[in-house]
Amino acid sequence: MIKLDRFDGNNFARWQDKMIFLLTALTIYYILDPDLLPIEEPVPNDDGTQPSAEAIDKVIKEKKKRAEDELLCRGHIPNTLSDRLYDLFTEMKSAREIWTALEFKYKAEEEGTIWTLKWLIQSPCWNKSMNCKS
Numbered sequence: 001m002i003k004l005d006r007f008d009g010n011n012f013a014r015w016q017d018k019m020i021f022l023l024t025a026l027t028i029y030y031i032l033d034p035d036l037l038p039i040e041e042p043v044p045n046d047d048g049t050q051p052s053a054e055a056i057d058k059v060i061k062e063k064k065k066r067a068e069d070e071l072l073c074r075g076h077i078p079n080t081l082s083d084r085l086y087d088l089f090t091e092m093k094s095a096r097e098i099w100t101a102l103e104f105k106y107k108a109e110e111e112g113t114i115w116t117l118k119w120l121i122q123s124p125c126w127n128k129s130m131n132c133k134s
Contacts, residue, residue, distance in 0.1 A: 008082040012106035019080060023073060031066075031073040032099045039063050070095060077102075 004022060007015040023029035030036060039062045042051035073095035078086050092098045 004080045006082045007080055007085065007102075009085065009106065012102070015080070016103075019077065023076065026072065026076070028069040028073045028076075031069050031095050034096070034100075036096075039066060074098070 004015070004018050020029060023032070039059060042055040042059050044050055045052075077095055077098050078090050081089060089098050089101060092101065
């Protein structure tokens, strides 16, 4: 079993990579794919007859597996969050909705921090030998 440290709002990229690994190992990462297509209902045959029992059973099994995988994914993501973040994101209905919200909030923050650090390092004020005036 894989145990992750709880995500508290810091090091999002590291937490996300570990979470992707966990969900991939559990073969449920596909649930977070924004291009995941819905399971198609069985269609009548070309001759107009109803779909076969096998085709109907196949769709029922696929839907059941998808629902179980969604539930597992929906459970694993919040359970790796700190209590504060768990309370914020637990009201969301789907795993993909939680994942997208976390990415939106914390990726933007990390990218903003990285951009700020790059700017500071390139800034003349970063060099202590220079006399910097505000």
